[in-house]
Amino acid sequence: MIRTIKSGEAQRPLPPGPRLPSPVQTAIFTWKRQLWASRLREKYGDVVALKVFPWGPVILVFKAEYIGAMFGSPPSRFHGGEGNRVLVPVFGEHALITSDGDQHRRLRKTLAPLFGKAAVRGYQDAVRELTERELERWPIGRPFKSLDRCRVLILDIIWRVIFGLDDSPDDGRLRRLVGRLPVVDLVILMGLNSPRARRFGPWRRAAKMLDRMDALLYEAIERRKAAPDLPQRTDVLSRLISLEGAERLRPVEIRDQVVTLLFAGHEPTATALAWTLHELARNPRVASDATRAALINDSAYLEAVVKESLRRRPAIFESIWTLAEDVELAGLRLTKGATVMPMLGVVHSDPANYRAPDEFRPERFLEDEIPPHAFIPFGGGARRCIGAHLSVMQATEVLRVLLSSRVITTDLDKPEEPVARNVTISPGEGARIIVRPLAEIRREPS
Numbered sequence: 001m002i003r004t005i006k007s008g009e010a011q012r013p014l015p016p017g018p019r020l021p022s023p024v025q026t027a028i029f030t031w032k033r034q035l036w037a038s039r040l041r042e043k044y045g046d047v048v049a050l051k052v053f054p055w056g057p058v059i060l061v062f063k064a065e066y067i068g069a070m071f072g073s074p075p076s077r078f079h080g081g082e083g084n085r086v087l088v089p090v091f092g093e094h095a096l097i098t099s100d101g102d103q104h105r106r107l108r109k110t111l112a113p114l115f116g117k118a119a120v121r122g123y124q125d126a127v128r129e130l131t132e133r134e135l136e137r138w139p140i141g142r143p144f145k146s147l148d149r150c151r152v153l154i155l156d157i158i159w160r161v162i163f164g165l166d167d168s169p170d171d172g173r174l175r176r177l178v179g180r181l182p183v184v185d186l187v188i189l190m191g192l193n194s195p196r197a198r199r200f201g202p203w204r205r206a207a208k209m210l211d212r213m214d215a216l217l218y219e220a221i222e223r224r225k226a227a228p229d230l231p232q233r234t235d236v237l238s239r240l241i242s243l244e245g246a247e248r249l250r251p252v253e254i255r256d257q258v259v260t261l262l263f264a265g266h267e268p269t270a271t272a273l274a275w276t277l278h279e280l281a282r283n284p285r286v287a288s289d290a291t292r293a294a295l296i297n298d299s300a301y302l303e304a305v306v307k308e309s310l311r312r313r314p315a316i317f318e319s320i321w322t323l324a325e326d327v328e329l330a331g332l333r334l335t336k337g338a339t340v341m342p343m344l345g346v347v348h349s350d351p352a353n354y355r356a357p358d359e360f361r362p363e364r365f366l367e368d369e370i371p372p373h374a375f376i377p378f379g380g381g382a383r384r385c386i387g388a389h390l391s392v393m394q395a396t397e398v399l400r401v402l403l404s405s406r407v408i409t410t411d412l413d414k415p416e417e418p419v420a421r422n423v424t425i426s427p428g429e430g431a432r433i434i435v436r437p438l439a440e441i442r443r444e445p446s
């Protein structure tokens, strides 16, 4: 299904695709890719070519089987780091997400244990404590955008995971700055990549904020290096600082990993959690089963709710990889240098993979057999999301705390429109919900 071919054997023109001018394709892809992807598949098949700025030729892959073959490829065939070059001005040259080859392998080996299942269990109590604290701030009985509150909560959690309980005083300056940085905005990212644009308007402001963030971050690294309790600390920063021998990281490498984990860990997780609340507010039967599960500590059902939400409402719709050699994929010959995007979100709504894919039915993750490579919200292969366990655990714990004391509904009649917001696909109204105490609902006559 996929094999390397000799240079020069690759096919021109590209696989089939629309003939619209590149700026039009860029605009539709940037803002409406979710809707467009299904139509493109219907019209052109399982592998489609587009022309999208800043990548140029882009190959979209829709079929689980082909995407599975890509995930099974050696990392030398597809370069995820090259596909993510646009992130370099923010995440840095040495970040896991912008690296390929030996650097990527080495960083992955270092970082993966910090986010494995065992390590993630160690963060569970912190997630519960921070959720309880955050829920006190949620209004009762009136609608609000839960996405905004999920962002605050998830930043609290990821902050605690990375920095631990920080007793060194920097007056919260770094934290406030990170909360305000607009750097995962695609337009800002593109401008930051251009030395000319960096001198003007919003890009100049973003570049200055980044410089300020770096200065505070390097100060935090130095302070932590000198902390007397460094050997006992279990937070990610302390563990990165304490690495020794061949694993030792330079300050710039520590900086790049911390920034990556902060930003890559924040927005997608907050968006995924908000989508889960959006779905629960519209599916009273599932919400009631989930409440029962929260009250009797049935983690399996709560986790199935989280997975079903990741399936039905994928926060990240595609991976972005660069083809590092000429290959033949599904009989099509593709040229080295092309950008190839496994369309994760399309696989999740494919009737070939799921019965009644538009239904929100967590039971499918407990009862049905999910075909290989059909559930891929975190990508796969050598570039699979390093925060996958952490994200699922966080959302499961948030549901456990939330649903054991509160009920969620909404005042909107229709599901919210999915909108492309930076790198994520998020609910158009910010996942507007109404929260009421569970005790109050239970007293109401049925």
Ligand code: HEM
Residues within 6 Å of the ligand: 080, 096, 097, 098, 108, 260, 261, 264, 265, 266, 268, 269, 272, 315, 316, 318, 319, 320, 344, 377, 378, 379, 380, 382, 383, 384, 385, 386, 387, 388, 390, 391
């Ligand atoms: C629901 C939440 C999340 C979703 C949907 C998500 C999704 C993804 C996807 C699809 C990729 C693969 C990109 C590719 O194929 O190149 C990825 C990579 C990555 N994610 Fe996540 N992510 C989430 C949460 C997190 C969290 C909590 C962290 C960190 C604590 C994180 C850190 C990363 C990093 C560092 C990579 C790059 C991995 C590599 O290149 O080797 N993500 N994520």
